[in-house]
Amino acid sequence: MIRKDMLSIKKLETIAKDTFLIVLASNISVDDVAPGQFIHIRIGQGNAHLLRRPISIADVDQANQLLTIIFKSVGEGTTQLSKQKVGDQVDALLPCGTAYPIAGLTMHSALLIGGGIGVPPLYYLAKQLVAKGIKVTAILGFQNKEHVFYEQEFQALGDVYIATNDGSYGYQGFVTDVYQQVQPDFDCYFSCGPTAMLKSVTSTLEDKQGYISLEERMGCGVGACFACVVPSHDGGYRKICQQGPVFPAKEVAL
Numbered sequence: 559m560i561r562k563d564m565l566s567i568k569k570l571e572t573i574a575k576d577t578f579l580i581v582l583a584s585n586i587s588v589d590d591v592a593p594g595q596f597i598h599i600r601i602g603q604g605n606a607h608l609l610r611r612p613i614s615i616a617d618v619d620q621a622n623q624l625l626t627i628i629f630k631s632v633g634e635g636t637t638q639l640s641k642q643k644v645g646d647q648v649d650a651l652l653p654c655g656t657a658y659p660i661a662g663l664t665m666h667s668a669l670l671i672g673g674g675i676g677v678p679p680l681y682y683l684a685k686q687l688v689a690k691g692i693k694v695t696a697i698l699g700f701q702n703k704e705h706v707f708y709e710q711e712f713q714a715l716g717d718v719y720i721a722t723n724d725g726s727y728g729y730q731g732f733v734t735d736v737y738q739q740v741q742p743d744f745d746c747y748f749s750c751g752p753t754a755m756l757k758s759v760t761s762t763l764e765d766k767q768g769y770i771s772l773e774e775r776m777g778c779g780v781g782a783c784f785a786c787v788v789p790s791h792d793g794g795y796r797k798i799c800q801q802g803p804v805f806p807a808k809e810v811a812l
């Protein structure tokens with residue numbers, strides 16, 4: 559059930575170029591927050607719908623009721639968020655959207671493929687998968703060395719392959735190039751990143767079972783603007799903010 563909460567900032571740090579990590583304390587239980595969901599943060603004063611920003615959840619600390627978000631400062635709203643201070647309060651709706659449906663899946667190994675700011679939600683997913691005894695392999699793509707983050711955190715959970723577009727760190731090329739080279743074994747894949755990357759991932763892995771998160775395509779995040787609509791293979795469409803951001807890979811047409 560989505561609720562409104564005033565989250566307080568416990569930690570804020572820069573973890574890569576233009577990339578920020580914020581740890582937020584909740585007043586109410588975050589036990590129901592699942593991997594793949596996002597929080598919808600209101601930044602500044604004024605019209606709440608215009609000023610809210612959907613930001614994916616990178617980690618949940620249930621014992622201490624903490625949420626971690628990681629985001630890039632790409633516009634006015636996220637830049638403003640990156641300039642908040644420890645102790646500031648953030649107005650948020652949570653948890654929003656669909657989660658990766660790991661409870662209902664039988665698998666021994668999982669492949670996680672993330673690109674840029676699509677990497678954070680895969681971290682909490684990886685932790686949950688490992689807790690269930692599932693082997694995790696991650697292929698993470700970034701623009702260049704300066705943008706790489708969370709490599710060690712993923713390494714603590716399984717095998718990790720990093721790709722950069724310019725080859726300044728790890729493999730040179732796209733995540734799908736790394737996949738072709740490494741050919742990891744897996745039962746199910748989970749992916750999040752830019753639409754072009756997801757298109758390439760879903761076509762490369764078209765004979766595999768997988769789930770993708772389309773959060774890059776979100777606008778208002780509350781079903782009001784239709785900016786997030788994506789065609790589905792049944793001839794209809796889906797609203798990413800309400801029926802997603804996570805979909806079975808074969809459900810939507812990218």
Ligand code: FES
Binds near residue numbers: 782785
């Ligand atoms: Fe506005 Fe989905 S983001 S309707």
